[in-house]
Amino acid sequence: MKLFYSPGACSLAAHIALEEVGAKFEAVLTAIGENRQRSPGFLALNPQGRVPIVIVEGCVLTELSAILLYVDRRWPEAKLMPDDPWDFARAISLMNFLASTVHIRFACIWHPERFTPIKKGYSDMELSARANLLRDFAIVESRLPNTGWVGCERFSLADMNLLPLYRWGWRVGLHMEQFARYTRLVDEASRRPAVQRVLYREGLASLLAPALVLS
């Protein structure tokens, strides 16, 4: 199995999931900072030009949520998602909110050209996205537990999914420590050996504080 990732991108969540279950996989660096996700070789694998993707027996799987749920199905003994249908669905609801709402705000800031070719509109779009992000993260915060993990006693796919977005919040200048439960969760996640191994492999010093972020 191969995972194509870029340091600190949302692929971080897939990277952590594979490390948590003890999967044997090759992590293939596809640095967005060098636009490697737009190289002809990568576009042949994923015409959308986005990480993460995984390749299993020559077949390509795109979309972070799909990769995370594949890891859950392939390693069911790891219990990466709650068993109870309602708790499972609540975790999926949070993951989908992150993918289809929160992630899009960052796309508006970092890739406004995906939305409009008119460059003079970019700064207004960024301001709007930043305001929306504070509202979105307040919704995220309201769904998080005071202790433990999202929806179950175990570190879940939803928890993993939260990690890169917290760091992105800092990167765009939001004071993420205002979200106390989110900060507590990211702090506890950061202490896990599997998470530490992935942060080291991706060259990231920390998820928590902007001053400590290497890339």
Add this chain to the structure above:
Amino acid sequence: MKLFYSPGACSLAAHIALEEVGAKFEAVLTAIGENRQRSPGFLALNPQGRVPIVIVEGCVLTELSAILLYVDRRWPEAKLMPDDPWDFARAISLMNFLASTVHIRFACIWHPERFTPIKKGYSDMELSARANLLRDFAIVESRLPNTGWVGCERFSLADMNLLPLYRWGWRVGLHMEQFARYTRLVDEASRRPAVQRVLYREGLASLLAPALVLS
């Protein structure tokens, strides 16, 4: 169980899923055209002001993907998703692409105020979204089978998820019949008794042709 829906919105997929499994539920009309999803009563249920939501034993579940996967978990005998982990993940990948990329294009066209307050940028954003949609639908088309359903022999959640977006394509003026496999799939889905019951309940004449669409 209650499902809050607006006619022809992406809630249509959840509505069909519940009808397909024979669930007992109340369908609560929350017409976006009348801005009912922004009423204080609805916002108390979902601060995001979006349909669909379902309420089960007084608890709220947001996000279409989560509702669809809840139906799958609650009615496993209906086999709404492939059993095989890879086929399951491929179906999720398509669903996530619809939620986090295709749906967003329509948001750019119908709700540009979510992205920028500068109204004179809206027409450019719409043109951009329309061009992106043609590319996105070509990706969707490339993932669809020539016969049967997405990822399995049974009508799946991914198939249901495809239905409202096909109709939306027509609504924004795209010639959706250029996507032959997608059109074939929507045509076959439209003949299913459960789908017909839901279209009737939502007041939609057809998913296929714009001239036949009532709302």
